[in-house]
Structures are given as structure tokens and as C-alpha cells.
Amino acid sequence: MIGRSNLQEPVMPRYVAFLRGVSPMNAKMPEVKKAFEKAGFTNVKTLLSSGNVVFDSPSKSETALARKAEKAMQEHLDRSFLTIVRSTKALSELIDADPYSEFRLPAKSKHVVTFLREVPTAKLSLPIKLNEARILAVRGQEVLVSYVPQPGSPEFMRLIEKTFGTEITTRTLETVKKCAAA
Structure with missing residues (x-):
């Protein structure tokens, strides 16, 4: 008698595609989801109607996944959005590190993460400030920013x-948390 194997199917890595410049006015999330599925991504889910797409894919470079997503959007939506991909594992590690805790920030400040395509090569003297906005830190391809909201600015x-x-593309820390957990 042949016994059943205790081997489980390998878990496919989960990723988040952050699309720049997406709003409900210029892209319908069900159509974006279909474009990702047609590209071969699985377990596709969109979040918050602002260009956040969570999906499974065999391990590949984040750059290769971004290019594949951009190509699929061009083919199936007749337009593409700049796409930056991160693994949910990397996002969870960023969140777990509580990256804003080391800074003394105003109570009303908002925390945002800016995702870069490349690691910056220029040496920056941080923090960089503009009124109530501050670039606090660069961690690889992620930039930690805080700002105090000002009317119309x-x-x-x-x-x-x-x-x-x-x-680049930017998300609030709360949005990053939702994407990492999806």
C-alpha cells in the first residue's frame, strides 16, 4: 500500500504591487485585478481603490514582477501605471521594526512610506524639512516621511x-499595514 506523503504544497510568496497615480477616476480595481490575473498572478486582491494589488507569484525579483504587472496593465487596460513591488514579508518586517518610534514627532503627524524603484545613490543629510514635512530616514528602497497636514498643501x-x-509611490503607514496583512 502506498502511504500519503506528509509533504505540503509549498506556499507561494505573496507580494504587493503599489501603483502610482491610481484613483477610482482613472482605473477600476476589478479591471486592474483581471489584468494581474491574466498575467498569471494568483490569489489577486485589490485594496482601497488607490492602486494596491496583493498577489501570489513564484519567487522572482521585485523588479521583474513590477515589469510583468506594467506590461499586463498596458495589454489589458490600454494604459499602465508605474509599479513598485514589495513582498508582504518585507513589509511586515518594516512594520514590526516600528520605524517611527525612534523619532520625536508632533502628535498630529501622519506617517508615510515612500517606495523607490532603486536604492538612492546620493548621500542625504537627514532629516530634510519643508515646513511641517520631514524626510526622516532612508532604509534601502523605503523612505520614512512624516508631516503635519496643512489645509490645501x-x-x-x-x-x-x-x-x-x-x-516613486507613497502610502500611509496604515495602508502599508493593511497591504502586508492581506
Whole structure:
């Protein structure tokens, strides 16, 4: 008699694609989800209608996964969004490190993480400030930013883009937590 194997199916790595510039006005999340599924990603889920796509894929470089997602959106949506991919494992490690705890920040400050395509090569003197916005730290391809919201003023985005360019995308720490847990 042949016994059943105790071997379990390997768990496929889980990733999050952060799409730059997505809103409900320029992309419908069910269509984005279908584009990712047609690209061969599995267990696809979109979060918050702002360009967060969680999916499973065999291990590949995050850059290769981003390019595959961009190509799929171009083919199936007739447009593409700059895509930055991180593993849910890496996001969980970032969150577990409680990265903002080492900084003395105003009680009303918002915490955001900016995701970069590449590790920055320029040496930065941190923190970099613009009024109530601060670039606090660069950890590899992630930038920790805090800001105190001001009426009608996205100062923190101007500061980030001036410092790192536009091949980036930014999410609140709360959104990053939701994506890591999805």
C-alpha cells in the first residue's frame, strides 16, 4: 500500500504591487485585478481603490514582477501605471521594526512610506524639512516621511519628489499595514 506523503504544497510568496497615480477616476480595481490575473498572478486582491494589488507569484525579483504587472496593465487596460513591488514579508518586517518610534514627532503627524524603484545613490543629510514635512530616514528602497497636514498643501509630496524624483509611490503607514496583512 502506498502511504500519503506528509509533504505540503509549498506556499507561494505573496507580494504587493503599489501603483502610482491610481484613483477610482482613472482605473477600476476589478479591471486592474483581471489584468494581474491574466498575467498569471494568483490569489489577486485589490485594496482601497488607490492602486494596491496583493498577489501570489513564484519567487522572482521585485523588479521583474513590477515589469510583468506594467506590461499586463498596458495589454489589458490600454494604459499602465508605474509599479513598485514589495513582498508582504518585507513589509511586515518594516512594520514590526516600528520605524517611527525612534523619532520625536508632533502628535498630529501622519506617517508615510515612500517606495523607490532603486536604492538612492546620493548621500542625504537627514532629516530634510519643508515646513511641517520631514524626510526622516532612508532604509534601502523605503523612505520614512512624516508631516503635519496643512489645509490645501501637499508639501510632503513636493518634498519627496524634489528629493527622489517621480519614479516613486507613497502610502500611509496604515495602508502599508493593511497591504502586508492581506
